[in-house]
Amino acid sequence: MSGAALEVRGLAKAFVLHVQGGVRLAVLDGVSLAVRPGECVVLADPSGAGKSTLLRSIYGNYLVRDGQVLIRHRERVVDMVGAPPRLVLDVRRHTLGYVSQFLRVIPRVPTELVVAGPLRARGVEAEAALGRARAMLERLRIPERLWALSPVTFSGGEQQRVNVARVFVAEYPVLLLDEPTASLDAASRLAVVELIREARGRGAAVLGIVHDAQVRAEVATHVRTLAATEAA
Amino acid sequence: MSATVDDRPLLSVRGLGKRYGTQVGCRDVGFDLWPGEVLGVVGESGSGKTTVLDCLSGRVTADGGQVAYTKADGSVVDVRRLDEAARRRLLRTEWGLVHQHAREGLRMNVSAGANVGERLMALGARHYGRVRARALDWLARVEIGESRIDDLPETFSGGMQQRLQIARNLVTEPRVVLMDEPTGGLDVSVQARLLDLLRGLVEDLGLSAVIVTHDLAVARLLAHRLLVMRGGEVVESGLTDQVLDDPQHPYAQLLVSSVLQP
Numbered sequence: 506m507s508g509a510a511l512e513v514r515g516l517a518k519a520f521v522l523h524v525q526g527g528v529r530l531a532v533l534d535g536v537s538l539a540v541r542p543g544e545c546v547v548l549a550d551p552s553g554a555g556k557s558t559l560l561r562s563i564y565g566n567y568l569v570r571d572g573q574v575l576i577r578h579r580e581r582v583v584d585m586v587g588a589p590p591r592l593v594l595d596v597r598r599h600t601l602g603y604v605s606q607f608l609r610v611i612p613r614v615p616t617e618l619v620v621a622g623p624l625r626a627r628g629v630e631a632e633a634a635l636g637r638a639r640a641m642l643e644r645l646r647i648p649e650r651l652w653a654l655s656p657v658t659f660s661g662g663e664q665q666r667v668n669v670a671r672v673f674v675a676e677y678p679v680l681l682l683d684e685p686t687a688s689l690d691a692a693s694r695l696a697v698v699e700l701i702r703e704a705r706g707r708g709a710a711v712l713g714i715v716h717d718a719q720v721r722a723e724v725a726t727h728v729r730t731l732a733a734t735e736a737a
Numbered sequence: 738m739s740a741t742v743d744d745r746p747l748l749s750v751r752g753l754g755k756r757y758g759t760q761v762g763c764r765d766v767g768f769d770l771w772p773g774e775v776l777g778v779v780g781e782s783g784s785g786k787t788t789v790l791d792c793l794s795g796r797v798t799a800d801g802g803q804v805a806y807t808k809a810d811g812s813v814v815d816v817r818r819l820d821e822a823a824r825r826r827l828l829r830t831e832w833g834l835v836h837q838h839a840r841e842g843l844r845m846n847v848s849a850g851a852n853v854g855e856r857l858m859a860l861g862a863r864h865y866g867r868v869r870a871r872a873l874d875w876l877a878r879v880e881i882g883e884s885r886i887d888d889l890p891e892t893f894s895g896g897m898q899q900r901l902q903i904a905r906n907l908v909t910e911p912r913v914v915l916m917d918e919p920t921g922g923l924d925v926s927v928q929a930r931l932l933d934l935l936r937g938l939v940e941d942l943g944l945s946a947v948i949v950t951h952d953l954a955v956a957r958l959l960a961h962r963l964l965v966m967r968g969g970e971v972v973e974s975g976l977t978d979q980v981l982d983d984p985q986h987p988y989a990q991l992l993v994s995s996v997l998q999p
Contacts, residue, residue: 524994
């Protein structure tokens, strides 16, 4: 994988729904793509094409049996397909960040600790992690009076920004972004756009799903469709 | 693998089996538990998950299998072959055992402070002031106020009793903690608080734990990896979020799809 930080080769993903009569849904078939440091590849297919499935398959959230997901991790290349769970967790802790469309947290944990979590998991000292978390919350325009509260009761847009904050605070070398600006107001959208551009600037490889045409134009270095990557 | 990923599992279980007459308690259960890892064991009542935990702790004698444990001094022992005294010593020192019903894990006729201090004293701590100070420190960590140290556990709520049981187990800084439905039977608000506490302790102390639960939401928030059990056997295992979001086995799919999403 010369030069790429993330490379997908011939990835296929199907779901067999045993509870619903054993229906087999083939979602991805032979997807190949590569993202180099500093690039932001945006997937531009319509809804239902399998874009989120691809991101989840890369992250190891969906089980993949066919194909390769190669990630440059700690100065070597890891194939996430078939990797033991604790290696996948190590990749997630240090290399691969994923902004999902949902925020899942332990109830009652303050927002600032949720955002500091990825740094703490990596061994960053508590005060330092908290400081960086607060700075990120400020950039994403979450009012300070909310930092000590659990995000469980926040609005959709606020939860989305907390989700973005806890991924970008950790400065992962490879980022998967699933609609990071959906349901955000213009000012917050701009803050996220700046974060993505900064990430690219420090050499992060970004693979994203962005429907908003303006945001896409501001962050993407390449626009691809799954159909094209499957044909390739 | 990388430098921060240890090379040897703390616990390596193979072929663990237990029959109760003609009934299968568990059959051919195997897994590795790595340092700092939380393993969730999920399944419905009667799936054998508690039997597995009981076989590990020795509360129930397994019919066959191996439970290899790497001790703090680096030596490896088969826990199933330890004599009773050695097994009890292990459970008091390097292992902790948190029961679903706190009263099974507590001494109800001595004070909260004594419940926590007792394990320290069993390990040879003799200085009363120091034992009391450590007990107080641990009560604070599980959010039990200083004023309650001399009270009997009987006077505590269910959630407090469970937190006291956790303090009693963790005060000796065990390396492996076995937990049976640690949030079972508690009100949801109390559950959330306990989850938060457990997760913090696991992270801060680098604990390894095996947590048996029928609650998939609890498993998602606490466990790195899951075993799904049915009829005494492990039908699926893997990363927690992968097993819950993309289960492969028909039973695992049924289990996940049957949960009400609040």
